[in-house]
Amino acid sequence: MKMKKFINDPESLTDELLEGMALAxxxxxxxxxxxxxxxxxxxxxRVTIVxxxxxxxxxxxHGFVGEGMxxxxxxxxxxxxxxxxxxFEAVKLADKGHGVxxxxxxxxxxxxxxxxxxxxVEKEGLNVKKVVTQEDISNAPRSNSDDRRxxxxxxxxxxxxxxxxxxxxxxxxxxxxxxxxxxxMATIAVAARxxxxxxxxxxxxxxxxxxxxxxxxxxxxxxxxRQPMKTAKETIEIMANALVKDIPLQKGDKVFVMVNGSGxxxxxxxxxxxxxxxxxxxxxxxQVVANMVGEILTVQEQAGFQLNIAKxxxxxxxxWNTPAHxxxxxx
Amino acid sequence: xSVTATFLxxxxxxxxxSVKAAEGELTEIxxxxxxxxxxxxxxxxxxAIEDAVKANSGGIKAMLDDSASAVMMINGxxxxxxxxxxxxxMQEAAPDAEEMELDDLRKVFAGxxxxxxxxxxxxxxxxTMMDALIPATGALMADGGTAEEALDAAAQAARDGAEATRxxxxxxxxARSYGEQTLGTPDAGAVSMAYFFAGLAKK
Numbered sequence: 111m112k113m114k115k116f117i118n119d120p121e122s123l124t125d126e127l128l129e130g131m132a133l134a135x136x137x138x139x140x141x142x143x144x145x146x147x148x149x150x151x152x153x154x155x156r157v158t159i160v161x162x163x164x165x166x167x168x169x170x171x172h173g174f175v176g177e178g179m180x181x182x183x184x185x186x187x188x189x190x191x192x193x194x195x196x197x198f199e200a201v202k203l204a205d206k207g208h209g210v211x212x213x214x215x216x217x218x219x220x221x222x223x224x225x226x227x228x229x230x231v232e233k234e235g236l237n238v239k240k241v242v243t244q245e246d247i248s249n250a251p252r253s254n255s256d257d258r259r260x261x262x263x264x265x266x267x268x269x270x271x272x273x274x275x276x277x278x279x280x281x282x283x284x285x286x287x288x289x290x291x292x293x294x295m296a297t298i299a300v301a302a303r304x305x306x307x308x309x310x311x312x313x314x315x316x317x318x319x320x321x322x323x324x325x326x327x328x329x330x331x332x333x334x335x336r337q338p339m340k341t342a343k344e345t346i347e348i349m350a351n352a353l354v355k356d357i358p359l360q361k362g363d364k365v366f367v368m369v370n371g372s373g374x375x376x377x378x379x380x381x382x383x384x385x386x387x388x389x390x391x392x393x394x395x396x397q398v399v400a401n402m403v404g405e406i407l408t409v410q411e412q413a414g415f416q417l418n419i420a421k422x423x424x425x426x427x428x429x430w431n432t433p434a435h436x437x438x439x440x441x
Numbered sequence: 442x443s444v445t446a447t448f449l450x451x452x453x454x455x456x457x458x459s460v461k462a463a464e465g466e467l468t469e470i471x472x473x474x475x476x477x478x479x480x481x482x483x484x485x486x487x488x489a490i491e492d493a494v495k496a497n498s499g500g501i502k503a504m505l506d507d508s509a510s511a512v513m514m515i516n517g518x519x520x521x522x523x524x525x526x527x528x529x530x531m532q533e534a535a536p537d538a539e540e541m542e543l544d545d546l547r548k549v550f551a552g553x554x555x556x557x558x559x560x561x562x563x564x565x566x567x568x569t570m571m572d573a574l575i576p577a578t579g580a581l582m583a584d585g586g587t588a589e590e591a592l593d594a595a596a597q598a599a600r601d602g603a604e605a606t607r608x609x610x611x612x613x614x615x616a617r618s619y620g621e622q623t624l625g626t627p628d629a630g631a632v633s634m635a636y637f638f639a640g641l642a643k644k
Binding site: 124188190191192195217218219222223226249259309312327329330333334 | 468472474476477478481482513514515516517518519521522523525526560561613614615616617618619620622
């Protein structure tokens with residue numbers, strides 16, 4: 111597949127996209143190097159939230175900086191973790207006297223970075239707690255969650271954690287709320303067409319004309335569930351069924367559902383998939399109380415989507431229904 | 442037999458050149474089960490080390506410390522924190538002097554491996570840079586009566602270690618998701634480490 115992208119120098123992709131993002135959203139964020147800083151940080155008097163991760167997944171995660179979500183996001187190269195020194199600087203900058211929650215998605219580079227940051231944090235005696243999200247069910251069972259990749263499920267968690275911080279909760283309390291959320295959700299992805307790496311032009315996730323792959327990771331790394339394309343309803347049932355079994359969910363439970371488009375899947379398809387998912391869950395007696403449907407954490411021009419389901423209670427729903435004003439998410 | 446700062450700087454420069462020359466090969470290997478950025482990242486790392494070595498006017502410890510710091514500032518793949526930690530471990534174990542003995546050189550490399558082993562849980566057989574680094578360090582510690590001989594032995598061990606990764610299933614990193622499909626392809630991180638050691642031995 112030939113890469114056809116409107117870019118300039120592959121070496122300056124991240125810098126250029128951040129400049130454009132900042133120009134288009136100067137009322138919400140300020141960009142300093144690879145740090146995306148919420149304009150709400152300056153006046154914050156609460157636990158603050160720092161995230162980190164590679165570019166190439168827009169709007170994630172830099173698009174979720176702002177009131178009601180994250181305070182600073184540190185951006186790495188395309189699909190690569192940022193350097194630990196930059197994240198350490200961000201943590202120090204973010205601290206408004208109530209401590210900092212560092213949220214990390216489980217990928218090799220991000221975890222290495224997060225571990226190095228925590229070492230530096232401990233050396234300086236800073237008040238920081240790290241919570242890792244790892245909810246991809248396709249590569250390991252729940253009992254072996256260290257092997258599970260962190261996918262788009264982290265994004266709604268940012269809003270929940272921010273709401274808890276705004277309530278005046280302590281860092282320990284906010285971290286516990288974040289951890290509980292991380293433990294009560296599951297995600298599975300499917301890919302139908304491959305994408306290209308914008309810096310190298312190299313294709314990843316080759317699937318041919320017939321197949322889709324359930325369990326595809328968010329950088330083109332596989333998941334082993336290759337099979338011929340199915341309908342939206344069939345695909346959703348396979349995926350939702352697996353998530354329901356994993357969390358696990360039962361009749362009477364209330365859930366949040368996310369259909370996260372990978373980049374080339376149309377909103378038309380996402381709405382059809384969401385409808386099928388809601389009906390499927392309703393048939394199991396499970397009520398969908400909130401949702402996110404759209405492009406949240408993409409994989410360049412990959413066709414496919416991630417389905418995320420989280421078990422919610424009324425407290426979580428109340429936190430969800432608080433204001434947020436970020437680049438890609440508003441409430 | 443003395444190992445001078447000049448000698449070490451010369452060998453490190455050669456090691457960096459060796460890695461840079463292998464960019465195409467590293468990119469190709471990494472495109473199979475990674476996102477094809479290992480070549481680009483290793484060139485950044487090698488250039489950072491080379492520049493730090495060139496600019497250094499202090500002794501051996503300063504050279505390694507500057508290299509570690511330079512690598513820490515790079516935006517790239519997982520290799521960045523791993524190489525930074527390795528160099529930092531070497532720097533900690535290095536004497537603050539313009540020359541040292543073979544024994545001290547061995548302590549430097551032992552220190553590097555110790556620091557990296559604390560950060561990376563990977564060991565021999567997991568199909569990572571450790572598959573080249575652990576045998577290379579072992580050979581450096583055990584073989585040769587001179588620095589040149591010890592580095593030669595290390596280079597050979599690194600090359601053999603990298604070659605052996607063809608027979609392993611990836612246990613770490615992106616490639617881990619591919620399981621048995623990774624058999625037959627070497628690990629890019631082990632290959633770049635082997636190129637570095639080849640350059641250290643001026644091969």
